[in-house]
Amino acid sequence: MTGETDHGRTTAHQGSRIDAYVDRYAARATGMVASEVRALFSVASRPEVVSLAGGMPYVTALPLDVVGELVADLVAQRGPVALQYGSGQGDPHLREQICEVMRLEGIEANADDVVVTVGSQQALDLITRIFIDPGDVVLAEGPSYVGALGTFAAYQASVVHVPMDDEGLIPAALAETIESLSRAGRRVKFLYTIPTFQNPAGVTLNEQRRREVLEICNRARVLVVEDNPYGLLGFDGEPLRALRADDPDGVVYLGSFSKTLAPGFRVGWALAPHAIRDKLVLAMESAVLSHSSFAQLAVGRYLETQPWREQIKSFRELYRERCEAMLSSLEMLMPPGCTWTKPAGGFFVWLTLPPGLDSKALLPRAVAERVAFVPGTGFYADAQGAQYMRLSYCYPQPDRIREGVRRLAGVIEQEMQLRDTFGTGSVPDHGGVDTPGPDLA
Amino acid sequence: MTGETDHGRTTAHQGSRIDAYVDRYAARATGMVASEVRALFSVASRPEVVSLAGGMPYVTALPLDVVGELVADLVAQRGPVALQYGSGQGDPHLREQICEVMRLEGIEANADDVVVTVGSQQALDLITRIFIDPGDVVLAEGPSYVGALGTFAAYQASVVHVPMDDEGLIPAALAETIESLSRAGRRVKFLYTIPTFQNPAGVTLNEQRRREVLEICNRARVLVVEDNPYGLLGFDGEPLRALRADDPDGVVYLGSFSKTLAPGFRVGWALAPHAIRDKLVLAMESAVLSHSSFAQLAVGRYLETQPWREQIKSFRELYRERCEAMLSSLEMLMPPGCTWTKPAGGFFVWLTLPPGLDSKALLPRAVAERVAFVPGTGFYADAQGAQYMRLSYCYPQPDRIREGVRRLAGVIEQEMQLRDTFGTGSVPDHGGVDTPGPDLA
Numbered sequence: 001m002t003g004e005t006d007h008g009r010t011t012a013h014q015g016s017r018i019d020a021y022v023d024r025y026a027a028r029a030t031g032m033v034a035s036e037v038r039a040l041f042s043v044a045s046r047p048e049v050v051s052l053a054g055g056m057p058y059v060t061a062l063p064l065d066v067v068g069e070l071v072a073d074l075v076a077q078r079g080p081v082a083l084q085y086g087s088g089q090g091d092p093h094l095r096e097q098i099c100e101v102m103r104l105e106g107i108e109a110n111a112d113d114v115v116v117t118v119g120s121q122q123a124l125d126l127i128t129r130i131f132i133d134p135g136d137v138v139l140a141e142g143p144s145y146v147g148a149l150g151t152f153a154a155y156q157a158s159v160v161h162v163p164m165d166d167e168g169l170i171p172a173a174l175a176e177t178i179e180s181l182s183r184a185g186r187r188v189k190f191l192y193t194i195p196t197f198q199n200p201a202g203v204t205l206n207e208q209r210r211r212e213v214l215e216i217c218n219r220a221r222v223l224v225v226e227d228n229p230y231g232l233l234g235f236d237g238e239p240l241r242a243l244r245a246d247d248p249d250g251v252v253y254l255g256s257f258s259k260t261l262a263p264g265f266r267v268g269w270a271l272a273p274h275a276i277r278d279k280l281v282l283a284m285e286s287a288v289l290s291h292s293s294f295a296q297l298a299v300g301r302y303l304e305t306q307p308w309r310e311q312i313k314s315f316r317e318l319y320r321e322r323c324e325a326m327l328s329s330l331e332m333l334m335p336p337g338c339t340w341t342k343p344a345g346g347f348f349v350w351l352t353l354p355p356g357l358d359s360k361a362l363l364p365r366a367v368a369e370r371v372a373f374v375p376g377t378g379f380y381a382d383a384q385g386a387q388y389m390r391l392s393y394c395y396p397q398p399d400r401i402r403e404g405v406r407r408l409a410g411v412i413e414q415e416m417q418l419r420d421t422f423g424t425g426s427v428p429d430h431g432g433v434d435t436p437g438p439d440l441a
Numbered sequence: 442m443t444g445e446t447d448h449g450r451t452t453a454h455q456g457s458r459i460d461a462y463v464d465r466y467a468a469r470a471t472g473m474v475a476s477e478v479r480a481l482f483s484v485a486s487r488p489e490v491v492s493l494a495g496g497m498p499y500v501t502a503l504p505l506d507v508v509g510e511l512v513a514d515l516v517a518q519r520g521p522v523a524l525q526y527g528s529g530q531g532d533p534h535l536r537e538q539i540c541e542v543m544r545l546e547g548i549e550a551n552a553d554d555v556v557v558t559v560g561s562q563q564a565l566d567l568i569t570r571i572f573i574d575p576g577d578v579v580l581a582e583g584p585s586y587v588g589a590l591g592t593f594a595a596y597q598a599s600v601v602h603v604p605m606d607d608e609g610l611i612p613a614a615l616a617e618t619i620e621s622l623s624r625a626g627r628r629v630k631f632l633y634t635i636p637t638f639q640n641p642a643g644v645t646l647n648e649q650r651r652r653e654v655l656e657i658c659n660r661a662r663v664l665v666v667e668d669n670p671y672g673l674l675g676f677d678g679e680p681l682r683a684l685r686a687d688d689p690d691g692v693v694y695l696g697s698f699s700k701t702l703a704p705g706f707r708v709g710w711a712l713a714p715h716a717i718r719d720k721l722v723l724a725m726e727s728a729v730l731s732h733s734s735f736a737q738l739a740v741g742r743y744l745e746t747q748p749w750r751e752q753i754k755s756f757r758e759l760y761r762e763r764c765e766a767m768l769s770s771l772e773m774l775m776p777p778g779c780t781w782t783k784p785a786g787g788f789f790v791w792l793t794l795p796p797g798l799d800s801k802a803l804l805p806r807a808v809a810e811r812v813a814f815v816p817g818t819g820f821y822a823d824a825q826g827a828q829y830m831r832l833s834y835c836y837p838q839p840d841r842i843r844e845g846v847r848r849l850a851g852v853i854e855q856e857m858q859l860r861d862t863f864g865t866g867s868v869p870d871h872g873g874v875d876t877p878g879p880d881l882a
Binding site: 033060075079130147266293 | 459460461462463465466467468469470473474475497498500501503505506508509510512513514515516517520521522523524525526527559560562563566570571572573574577588591592594595596630662664690699703704705706707714716717719720723724726727728729730731732733734735736739
């Protein structure tokens with residue numbers, strides 16, 4: 001990705017120029033710091049490196065000729081609308097279509113409660129903007145999506161992690177966390193959760209726990225922000241029922257076409273209780289006036305004229321094959337002491353290193369061996385996570401995934417030998433929250 | 442516009458539903474209130490009403506067949522890039538092209554200092570995000586762009602207006618305002634200015650004053666944010682030299698393709714001193730990850746393959762003709778006591794009503810007579826401006842503009858008779874800052 005090269009450059013500049021504005025930034029800007037691992041990712045984007053780092057969907061699988069025709073027809077038939085400003089809330093017809101998509105997850109919603117956003121990342125930004133005063137608490141799974149943590153940091157939220165296991169968020173731990181925060185007089189504004197095929201952990205909240213999580217949050221009057229970009233990308237069976245399906249008043253649901261169609265249009269959405277929806281539209285308008293009419297109408301036309309359910313099915317098959325390639329080669333090649341999650345959908349495997357190993361310290365060595373991953377520390381707000389790494393199987397071909405895992409296993413083995421000889425692996429070096437690049441999405 | 446209908450609905454809903462989250466919003470959200478005039482604008486969008494309210498460019502003038510071919514070719518030739526995530530800073534080639542566009546205004550810039558944004562509205566949002574703590578002062582012309590005032594309010598900035606005359610911002614008043622704020626211990630973070638064909642006033646800062654404004658701000662260490670969406674849309678002669686051209690370290694320049702090409706792609710940009718650019722990229726990523734690759738590459742392809750300078754020339758001619766239609770009919774039809782600005786480019790005329798008349802109170806009557814405008818109060822942060830209105834000539838055909846001015850003149854005359862009979866016109870009703878809809882851009 002070109003962005004990675006730019007980030008490399010950024011780092012070089014930062015060292016060599018003085019910032020004349022350093023005493024004039026807002027307090028929130030001090031939390032905006034470029035990650036040190038970015039420079040490494042600029043190396044990792046070279047073709048000889050197998051990147052298990054990025055979360056980029058495999059858009060090459062789309063029928064490009066069809067998409068080309070579709071956007072040309074759009075301009076021919078609705079050019080003056082597609083090229084003009086649109087409403088802050090988003091195209092009304094697209095909002096109807098979004099309700100149809102959400103129906104697959106058991107959600108019954110009115111198009112009037114949907115706001116179209118610049119990817120679901122913007123929905124997250126706007127929700128944070130309207131709810132968070134500096135110091136307010138956001139609950140999030142530990143680990144959680146790096147882009148969400150970056151947004152929470154930008155609004156000076158205090159993120160408190162709630163532990164997960166292979167069945168997702170642990171309800172008892174959630175209840176306990178809320179209670180102890182409440183005893184300490186802290187204000188919990190919302191729970192941010194990715195219940196299905198979680199990023200980065202690859203685990204899914206089971207049905208029993210879904211009910212419990214909703215009950216706990218309802219009782220404590222904690223809003224639930226359900227982020228669900230991967231919900232339709234399960235490998236088997238029917239889509240899971242969304243949290244929002246069972247609690248229209250207590251849940252803000254975030255969705256996206258980035259994984260079911262393509263991220264290049266940047267079309268996501270929020271479905272929110274009506275009063276919150278009103279605020280979201282006002283926040284949207286002050287942030288960007290309105291999203292691109294062209295991008296919205298292109299997505300709408302795709303949904304209207306193409307067999308989108310079939311396309312999602314073929315994406316599911318593609319990612320299932322890649323996930324199997326990763327899991328089977330991990331099984332075959334990883335040294336003892338490594339463990340990992342077994343996703344039933346989505347893009348990611350979460351790997352736990354043997355004791356004494358540090359994933360961030362290990363990254364430069366891995367890149368030298370032509371394989372990249374994302375160190376676990378990026379997925380926590382509090383510098384924990386050094387024993388984990390996120391491995392993505394969404395983008396590389398299956399044979400490249402196997403080769404990447406082989407290289408990574410070699411690096412981990414060497415590191416274990418170092419540890420056994422010297423008592424520790426490479427020296428760790430942890431910063432705080434890294435504001436993510438789009439390459440880490 | 443569909444958005445206007447939605448806003449109408451919003452107002453209805455707000456009255457009838459209880460907001461269960463009312464005690465949980467952030468402090469900044471309390472400033473986000475929908476404008477009362479929105480409901481009126483939903484009526485104003487009916488075809489029988491001549492709208493002199495909106496700032497929508499006349500995109501129908503674009504060669505739609507060419508644009509259709511261009512986006513189809515884009516998908517065929519660069520589909521996997523156009524449909525994928527891009528870098529947070531924006532497409533590198535587009536950033537080079539943006540530098541070429543800015544060269545027309547005397548700006549010499551490096552593509553590495555450009556950040557592509559979701560319209561220049563987002564650039565404004567991000568600049569405010571990185572500089573403004575609650576209570577910090579932003580200086581702005583009085584009147585100023587309604588969308589900027591909405592953004593400043595969303596970050597709890599304190600806006601202080603600096604007066605203008607027909608030659609733009611008054612330098613002596615600027616110096617005095619900065620000095621008195623400094624004596625009061627207030628922190629001025631930046632001056633927000635639209636020096637060329639200002640929105641809403643239609644006036645342009647003269648050359649002598651450009652130098653003075655830069656000097657004053659430099660001396661006081663006040664950053665200048667130069668918003669320049671209309672700079673290339675002057676009716677005669679060469680484009681004016683941008684403020685940024687003479688002060689690369691003290692000015693953040695905001696640009697947009699919304700008026701020179703089309704707003705439907707939502708492609709704008711910021712050109713910033715390097716340290717600020719670094720922060721802008723991080724803020725961009727936490728806000729939306731990245732802008733639409735598709736939209737960026739479409740604009741890039743347009744600039745590469747089409748005679749864009751010629752297209753701008755034909756836009757200039759079109760808007761000049763409409764401006765002349767408006768100015769000549771104002772001259773012919775407006776009752777004595779009304780005065781207005783004479784723009785040399787851009788989209789807007791700023792009209793001053795005779796004493797005792799109130800533009801917001803006058804709007805419902807005008808809409809009943811099938812003509813709409815934007816009341817002056819929306820362009821001030823402090824509820825002044827009742828004696829002004831903004832009239833746009835960018836969208837309606839010349840004969841519709843003449844008809845609209847005729848209707849408006851009739852309404853003003855009636856209102857003057859009311860005033861002369863009862864001592865006042867319709868009863869005024871002023872709120873605070875209205876968060877603008879895209880229709881007011």
